Amino acid sequence: MCNCDKNKVVEVDALYYPMEGTIVKVEQMTEYEKFFEIRLSDGKELGNMPGQFVQLSMFGIGEAPISVSSSPTKEDKTTFEICVRKVGTFTNALHALGVGDKIGVRGPFGRGFPVDELKGNDLLFIAGGLGIVPLRSLIRFVMDKRRDFGKVDILLGCKEPKDRLFSNEIEEWARLADTNYTCTVDKSDPEWKGNVGVITTLIPGVDIDVNRTYAVIVGPPIMYKFTIMSLMDKGLPKDRIIMLLERRMKCGLGKCGHCQINHKYVCQDGPTFRLDELTGMGEAL
Numbered sequence: 001m002c003n004c005d006k007n008k009v010v011e012v013d014a015l016y017y018p019m020e021g022t023i024v025k026v027e028q029m030t031e032y033e034k035f036f037e038i039r040l041s042d043g044k045e046l047g048n049m050p051g052q053f054v055q056l057s058m059f060g061i062g063e064a065p066i067s068v069s070s071s072p073t074k075e076d077k078t079t080f081e082i083c084v085r086k087v088g089t090f091t092n093a094l095h096a097l098g099v100g101d102k103i104g105v106r107g108p109f110g111r112g113f114p115v116d117e118l119k120g121n122d123l124l125f126i127a128g129g130l131g132i133v134p135l136r137s138l139i140r141f142v143m144d145k146r147r148d149f150g151k152v153d154i155l156l157g158c159k160e161p162k163d164r165l166f167s168n169e170i171e172e173w174a175r176l177a178d179t180n181y182t183c184t185v186d187k188s189d190p191e192w193k194g195n196v197g198v199i200t201t202l203i204p205g206v207d208i209d210v211n212r213t214y215a216v217i218v219g220p221p222i223m224y225k226f227t228i229m230s231l232m233d234k235g236l237p238k239d240r241i242i243m244l245l246e247r248r249m250k251c252g253l254g255k256c257g258h259c260q261i262n263h264k265y266v267c268q269d270g271p272t273f274r275l276d277e278l279t280g281m282g283e284a285l
């Protein structure tokens with residue numbers, strides 16, 4: 001670390017030492033997922049790019065990697081948004097917090113989505129379950145700069161209609177020109193009028209120009225294999241398929257090795273990868 005560059009010191013400190021964040025909004029989204037808006041206590045901007053994550057911490061409980069779900073293009077840049085599923089010790093403790101409570105924030109970490117490379121292209125977003133949380137940061141970025149991108153298709157898959165996240169927002173985006181949205185559920189309920197079946201059943205129905213489309217996939221590991229097969233069946237090349245990998249993480253800094261796949265550190269080299277970058281890395285998918 002170079003102490004002669006004052007700005008660099010501040011930037012690096014935010015990666016090593018938690019900044020204090022204050023929860024300014026909490027919303028119960030489903031039975032297990034809550035939305036939180038957090039403001040860094042010194043009024044600083046997080047400065048995230050779509051696809052990056054933060055390490056959130058609570059004293060005496062621990063730390064967990066959580067994707068930033070808001071876009072850097074949002075109006076109030078002094079806050080950022082997350083959506084968290086309660087699964088264990090840290091996430092249950094986070095769900096018990098309310099407006100005004102404090103939380104530690106390190107980051108932002110990782111390589112975000114390649115937004116400059118995506119510009120001028122058609123985009124096919126494919127989200128399974130909680131995958132819409134990090135993907136929302138990129139979709140909102142694209143919607144805020146709509147003219148920079150071509151046709152947008154959003155495919156969303158979840159277990160049941162009650163598990164859908166951000167569906168009101170997505171329906172709003174789908175009202176924009178050249179923007180389509182389709183949702184499918186594994187199991188319907190009496191009110192559900194949409195598709196039933198796994199997300200790959202939607203892919204054959206999407207009109208893809210393989211020379212000007214990027215597919216961006218985020219979801220549970222099982223979804224990747226079959227989604228990639230469907231996209232490649234349509235002729236989409238590997239360097240036009242982008243995905244976000246989740247691995248167990250500790251440091252976020254490329255030091256502890258918890259997130260390592262072969263020679264890649266998911267926390268630094270990812271979590272976003274182009275499919276051609278993962279060739280030969282058998283356990284990545």
Ligand SMILES: Cc1cc2nc3c(=O)[nH]c(=O)nc-3n(C[C@H](O)[C@H](O)[C@H](O)COP(=O)(O)OP(=O)(O)OC[C@H]3O[C@@H](n4cnc5c(N)ncnc54)[C@H](O)[C@@H]3O)c2cc1C
Pocket residue numbers: 053063064065066067068082083084085086087088089090091092130133134245246247248249271
């Ligand atoms: C880059 C990244 C971004 C993430 N973004 C989000 C997000 O936006 N929202 C969200 O709700 N969660 C997200 N997660 C997952 C989140 O970090 C874990 O759910 C959390 O660390 C669990 O901590 P816990 O103490 O509550 O659970 P624990 O008590 O540690 O574990 C409870 C259960 O969850 C499993 N688990 C724990 N961590 C992970 C993991 N990383 N991947 C898969 N299973 C795990 C354990 O095996 C166990 O079965 C992300 C993970 C990564 C790596």
Ligand code: FES
Pocket residue numbers: 248249250251252253254255256257258259260265266267268
């Ligand atoms: S989380 Fe420590 S090396 Fe990636």
